[in-house]
Structure formats: structure tokens, C-alpha cells
Amino acid sequence: xxxxxxxxxxxxxxxxxxxxxxxxxxxxxxxxxxxxxxxxxxxxxxxxxxxxxxxxxxxxxxxxxxxxxxxxxxxxxxxxxxxxxxxxxxxxxxxxxxxxxxxxxxxxxxxxxxxxxxxxxxxxxxxxxxxxxxxxxxxxxxxxxxxxxxxxxxxxxxxxx
Amino acid sequence: xxxxxxxxxxxxxxxxxxxxxxxxxxxxxxxxxxxxxxxxxxxxxxxxxxxxxxxxxxxxxxxxxxxxxxxxxxxxxxxxxxxxxxxxxxxxxxxxxxxxxxxxxxxxxxxxxxxxxxxxxxxxxxxxxxxxxxxxxxxxxxxxxxxxxxxxxxxxxxxxx
Amino acid sequence: xxxxxxxxxxxxxxxxxxxxxxxxxxxxxxxxxxxxxxxxxxxxxxxxxxxxxxxxxxxxxxxxxxxxxxxxxxxxxxxxxxxxxxxxxxxxxxxxxxxxxxxxxxxxxxxxxxxxxxxxxxxxxxxxxxxxxxxxxxxxxxxxxxxxxxxxxxxxxxxxx
Numbered sequence: 424x425x426x427x428x429x430x431x432x433x434x435x436x437x438x439x440x441x442x443x444x445x446x447x448x449x450x451x452x453x454x455x456x457x458x459x460x461x462x463x464x465x466x467x468x469x470x471x472x473x474x475x476x477x478x479x480x481x482x483x484x485x486x487x488x489x490x491x492x493x494x495x496x497x498x499x500x501x502x503x504x505x506x507x508x509x510x511x512x513x514x515x516x517x518x519x520x521x522x523x524x525x526x527x528x529x530x531x532x533x534x535x536x537x538x539x540x541x542x543x544x545x546x547x548x549x550x551x552x553x554x555x556x557x558x559x560x561x562x563x564x565x566x567x568x569x570x571x572x573x574x575x576x577x578x579x580x581x582x583x584x
Numbered sequence: 585x586x587x588x589x590x591x592x593x594x595x596x597x598x599x600x601x602x603x604x605x606x607x608x609x610x611x612x613x614x615x616x617x618x619x620x621x622x623x624x625x626x627x628x629x630x631x632x633x634x635x636x637x638x639x640x641x642x643x644x645x646x647x648x649x650x651x652x653x654x655x656x657x658x659x660x661x662x663x664x665x666x667x668x669x670x671x672x673x674x675x676x677x678x679x680x681x682x683x684x685x686x687x688x689x690x691x692x693x694x695x696x697x698x699x700x701x702x703x704x705x706x707x708x709x710x711x712x713x714x715x716x717x718x719x720x721x722x723x724x725x726x727x728x729x730x731x732x733x734x735x736x737x738x739x740x741x742x743x744x745x
Numbered sequence: 746x747x748x749x750x751x752x753x754x755x756x757x758x759x760x761x762x763x764x765x766x767x768x769x770x771x772x773x774x775x776x777x778x779x780x781x782x783x784x785x786x787x788x789x790x791x792x793x794x795x796x797x798x799x800x801x802x803x804x805x806x807x808x809x810x811x812x813x814x815x816x817x818x819x820x821x822x823x824x825x826x827x828x829x830x831x832x833x834x835x836x837x838x839x840x841x842x843x844x845x846x847x848x849x850x851x852x853x854x855x856x857x858x859x860x861x862x863x864x865x866x867x868x869x870x871x872x873x874x875x876x877x878x879x880x881x882x883x884x885x886x887x888x889x890x891x892x893x894x895x896x897x898x899x900x901x902x903x904x905x906x
Binding site for chain 2: 426428444451452519520582583
Binding site: 434436465466467547550551568569570572573574576577578580581583 | 748749750753763766767770771773774775777778780841842845847902904905906
């Protein structure tokens with residue numbers, strides 16, 4: 424009742440498909456609940472708002488997090504290391520997402536932006552990866568320093584994903 | 585003094601043994617301090633409350649996070665990729681946890697539930713992995729949408745692990 | 746305006762170079778903004794404050810998170826598994842960090858400590874890895890239980906990285 428969550432500030436720091444979706448789903452879920460949401464893309468998470476990369480994110484097939492595919496299929500560890508299997512896992516995940524009406528990353532970001540969510544890029548990460556604002560998708564509202572990120576996060580729950 | 589933490593809402597999003605324990609330890613630590621705790625299992629973290637899987641979680645042996653085993657033993661990167669080594673790392677971690685009186689996942693979840701902690705499963709993740717409430721361990725209090733998760737998190741610090 | 750962020754409590758739980766930097770950058774960014782910051786090193790993140798290890802952290806070259814190197818260079822997945830490539834990726838990341846005036850881990854922690862940031866180690870993780878206070882770098886203010894961590898986090902946004 425009291426102390427209801429009224430705003431979330433989600434940090435997206437990973438660049439794999441399975442690393443990016445949690446932040447998008449939690450941001451969109453907040454907006455659908457009438458909760459303000461801002462998403463701050465930093466480190467490898469920047470890839471999700473880089474125009475030339477956001478449609479090509481793939482599932483990280485090594486490491487436990489991708490051993491179990493959506494739909495319950497399990498992938499053996501060694502097979503998971505072969506790049507072709509990453510493509511397969513990515514294909515499976517995209518198919519499953521589609522079946523659940525969860526849009527691809529680009530569309531998801533457009534949807535979040537249209538619903539009033541703010542999309543921010545991290546300046547330090549952009550410098551690190553030698554990117555400029557022109558490299559980013561048009562939904563990006565602003566490039567922020569870490570200090571500015573904290574200012575914009577006033578009143579929000581920060582969720583680092 | 586002021587603004588003491590009175591409630592934590594822990595999101596468990598990873599399914600490896602080393603990915604699940606941080607959330608359990610932080611949730612249990614909160615309860616022992618008299619702080620309310622709820623745990624929301626989503627994405628691959630769902631495995632920790634799936635009855636048939638929760639006893640079989642293993643350590644992710646590729647990637648830096650598992651290169652150093654509990655007890656200080658270090659594993660070479662290439663060896664870490666062999667499934668047999670994952671079993672060995674898992675065995676070592678379980679042994680170490682036992683020595684520290686940290687219970688296995690199933691028992692830990694029972695303990696948290698008995699101490700008044702709430703155990704929630706994420707609806708979207710359940711759909712994605714084709715699971716029903718019957719697949720979950722009996723300690724699960726409720727299956728929540730992301731929106732309901734935010735409602736239940738009122739007054740809490742959200743900690744995404 | 747209201748509910749400005751006045752304190753952050755950053756949990757560093759990963760031990761790879763790319764897993765440690767986000768927490769250091771967010772902690773330092775807070776301090777530079779006049780925001781109080783405490784860093785709690787736990788699980789594999791402990792390595793970042795262990796005197797004999799903190800200068801030797803390396804980039805996790807398997808898994809998507811390190812597929813794209815700073816500077817925009819992309820590493821093929823299979824090559825990423827060869828230990829020599831991890832050394833190369835680590836070298837590249839360090840070089841890039843230097844170009845951006847981001848200090849090495851040890852210096853970064855000294856800087857954060859000098860700026861008034863608090864450095865804490867997790868007791869449970871220290872027990873798990875068989876470490877004592879003597880193994881830690883001199884900037885560590887205190888070893889805390891999870892319960893003490895929550896007490897010290899009063900008034901702060903907890904950010905789990």
C-alpha cells in the first residue's frame with residue numbers, strides 16, 4: 424500500500440538476447456502497470472540500442488544460463504559451444520518469444536518508448552566502444568553520464584540486469 | 585538509522601548453482617535480521633523451484649565466475665568446459681556449502697519459506713518453459729505477472745540477481 | 746527532485762574484469778555526484794579486493810558478454826575459448842580502459858576509498874574461499890555479515906552487479 428513502486432530505473436548491462444530480455448520485460452511490465460520506467464543501456468547492453476546490432480543479438484550458448492532452452496529443451500554443454508548451436512538456440516528463443524507475443528528487441532524498444540518509457544545510453548560505454556549518437560536507434564532519448572543517470576533515477580527503484 | 589531496509593524483493597534470474605545461491609543467501613540473511621523477504625524466480629532462475637530440477641542444479645564451469653572454486657581451488661579454462669568437470673565443480677561447491685552449514689537448494693527454500701519468506705514464480709517464464717504450477721515445489725506461494733510482482737514489491741528494495 | 750538518490754550500496758558478485766568494472770564505475774560515478782557509496786564484495790567478486798588477485802583479473806572470453814571487445818572488435822566464439830585469447834582480450838580491455846582514463850582495479854578501489862566510499866567484504870564468501878582479513882587489500886573498511894550489510898545499506902539503493 425504505502426511505498427508503492429512508482430518508477431523503475433532499469434540498467435541493461437548484458438548484450439546477449441537472454442541478457443537483454445529481462446530488462447525489457449521488467450520495463451514494459453512496469454509501464455503496463457502505470458509505473459514510470461527508464462532504461463539505461465551500458466557496457467555490452469549498449470548493443471541492444473545500436474541500430475546495426477540490435478536485430479542480431481544472439482543467445483549465449485555457453486554457460487548454464489542458456490543450457491535450458493525455452494520450451495524445455497536441454498542442450499548438452501559441449502554442443503553449446505559450437506557457433507552453429509548458438510544460431511540454433513537463438514532461432515529457438517526467437518520462435519518461442521514470438522509464440523508468447525513477446526516482440527523482437529527493436530520492436531520491443533519502440534513499444535516501450537511509445538508507452539512513455541525513456542531510453543538512455545551510457546556515455547562511458549559509448550566512448551569505450553567508439554560509438555556516437557548516430558549509431559543508436561532513433562528511440563534513444565539521451566546519452567547520459569553515470570552522474571546524470573543517478574539524477575534521472577530520482578524516486579526510482581534501480582534494477583541492474 | 586532512518587530509511588532502514590524493512591523488506592527486500594529478490595529476483596532470481598539465473599539457473600546455475602552459483603547463480604541461485606546469492607539470492608537465497610541474501611533472502612535468508614534478510615529474514616534472520618527481521619527484514620521481510622520475497623523471492624521472485626524468473627527466466628532460468630525458475631529451475632530452482634521446479635520440483636524435478638531443483639536438486640540437480642550445477643555450477644557453470646565456463647566463464648570466469650566459476651574458474652575459482654570454493655576452497656580457493658582454481659580450474660583451468662579449457663578443463664572447465666568438459667561436462668565431467670562441471671560435475672566435479674558442482675560436487676566441490678556442494679561439499680563446501682555443507683561445511684559452511686549452507687543447505688542444499690530445496691532445503692534452503694523450505695527454510696526461507698518456514699521463516700516467513702514468500703516464494704513467487706514468474707508467469708511469463710513459466711509460459712516460456714511450458715511449466716504449470718504442478719511442476720513447482722510446494723513452497724511456491726503464488727505465480728505472479730510482472731505487474732503483480734511490482735505490486736507485491738511495495739516498500740521493498742528490489743535486488744535483481 | 747524529491748526522492749533524490751543520496752546513497753548507493755553496490756554489491757559486486759562477479760570476479761571477471763568485465764564483471765567488476767560496472768560496480769566500480771557506478772560507485773565512483775555516485776561519489777563524483779556527491780552521492781554516498783558503499784561497495785560490498787561477495788562471492789567471486791571478492792577477488793577484486795584480494796591483494797594477491799586484484800591485479801590479475803581477466804576478461805571472461807566465453808559467453809556473449811565478452812564477444813564484443815572494447816573498441817568494437819569482435820571475437821569469434823570458438824577463439825574466445827582459448828586461454829591465450831582471454832589474455833589478449835584482457836590486454837585489450839586494459840588498454841582501452843587506460844585510454845579512457847579509467848584506472849586499473851587496485852587504483853580504482855584506492856580512488857573510491859579516498860573519495861569517501863566504503864569498501865566491505867562479505868563474511869560468508871570469505872569463509873567459502875578460506876580467506877582472512879590479511880588476504881584483503883588495505884582499503885577494506887570492514888568484513889560484514891549479510892545482516893550487517895543490510896544495516897549499513899539503510900537509506901541506500903542496493904544495486905547488485
